[in-house]
Amino acid sequence: MKKGILLVNLGSPDSPEPKDVKKYLGEFLMDERVIDIPYAARALLVRGIILKTRPKASAAAYKKIWWEEGSPLIVISKRLQNKIQEKVAYPVALAMRYGSMTIEKGLQELVDQGVEKVLLFPLYPQFAMATTETIMVLAEKLREEHFPNLKIESVPAFYNKPDYIEVLSHAIKKHLKGKNYEYLLFSYHGIPERHIRKSDVTKSHCKIDGSCCVTPSEAHEFCYRHQCLEVTRLVAAQLKLKEGSYSTSFQSRLGFDPWLLPYTDRTIERLGKQGIKNMAIVTPAFVSDCLETLEEIAIEGQEIFHEMGGNDYTTVPCLNDDTEFVELLSKWIANWGISKTELV
Template sequence: MSKGVLLVNLGSPDSTETADVRRYLREFLSDPRVLDINPIQRSALVNLIIAPTRAPKSAEAYKEVWTAEGSPLITITYRVRELLRERLEIPVEVGMRYGNPSTESGIRALLARGVKEIFLIPLYPHYAMSSYETAVAKVQDTLDRIAPDIRLVVQPPFYNDPQYIDAVLERANDALATDPDHVLFSFHGIPERQVKATDPSGCYCLRMEKCCETRHPAHSFCYRHQCFTTARMLAEKAGLPREKWSVSFQSRLGRDPWLKPYTDFVLEELPTQGVKRMVIFSPAFVADCLETIEELGMEGKEEFLKAGGKEYHLVPCLNDATPWIDLLERFVTDYLDGQLSV
């Protein structure tokens, strides 16, 4: 059976023009797994309020991170594809959940190579309905529509894979060598309601005391638990004392409660607690993008220094680093060896 690999990441606007950013925001926020509210309310909110008002500001932010090659997230993902192609004997393609290159274009490229079975690697270490789950659903929905006979095998979240932990820490060598006062692990935030929605039991996540610390089947789908697990494993492997590291969540939208504590609040509070030199990780992202380069690297740094901090070091994402390519190659090898199930 002919097999192929599909790498799926979030996506990016086609350019920094306001019209392209507005189009991207509309597609992204119209996803019911991202903005999980009443469809009529979602349509009105996205098309009449969020997209028109946020697009100009977001366009300016994208201009801060755009390179001569285009969107960092897109160009990095393309480089990862090329590096994997050099190592593998089966086709490798890229698709974005939103924007271009589309998920469908990646699938069609594999079909054109005669692929009958697709190994999907969602480029998200952690499970969340607004990232991992929607990427998988989009691929399956597209296959159901254009190629229903194609078999799909999906790489599970890898938030606690020791090789992933080692790869992230390898990127932090220079930053940790500065002997920071504090290390902050900042993960992309999600609404608390989405954590509850992905709990199969419907009665555990964010409903029980210390729910993330007590083993439970819901943890396979719990973004919050998985983020805490990644942070703990990184801290332990780096030899950080418990008092020298913490977890926060960034990029919230709207007034509903999101996972706490909020990164921007933490960055303003740390200097008041005596933290002058800090290192910040963004382990939920495997490729540098708007949320890492601009939100953490620029806005976050400004907030920390303005509050009295002195040194601020952002750890780069995995990007196209060799340990990350090694891990992706291992995922594919495990798949080809039959060590993954549908």
């Protein structure tokens, strides 16, 4: 049975122009696992309100970070794909959950090469409804409708795998070497609190009360908040960070429902007010730099910090196509089917 790999990232508009941004946002925000409210209410919110106002502002933000080669996330993801392909024997395709580089096209590319079994590799260290789950659900739907003879296996969240933590920690340490900083903020993409409760397989453990994420439970396998906090804990231990010199926050909230706390922008503001003059920030929910890291964190975050009296503000790049990260993913892929424990 010939095997192939499908790497899947979030996606991007085809251009930073409002019409393309509107199309992309429409697909993204109408996903029932992103905005998980009834269809009629979601359509009214997205098409009746958000898409009438947000595309222009989002397009302006994309224009700030757009590269000559195209969308940073797409360019970086392709670099990662190419470097992995050089190291593994399996065909490696790339797809995006949203946008024109569809999962259907990625699966078709592999099938056209004779692939009969696909390793679906969501490029997210942590599990979340709006990332890993929506990719897996769509891939299975497409398999049933268009590729009934194809077998698909999915890579689970790898947030706490020792070799991943080592690679992430080394990348952070390497980038911050010689840099002047007194505080390291771990910023993760935010999600509504209700997503945490919906993903709780026990239906009782996740209370988001400050203790559930550190109390052992099978719920942690699908708990985004626990997995983010665990990445921070493991990396802090690896880097021997002093207590009080780092913390976790969540960015990119949308709407008025309760989202995971504390918020990144308010945390940056608070740190500045508290007298922190030099800080660094890392975004471990993303493996590829994108709008949320290059504009929201690197540009807007820096502006907030400087307004609050801060001096040096250092952003740590995502793993992107870092050599050690490429080696790690290639190792996991090469071990697929040989020793599954090594993969997961």
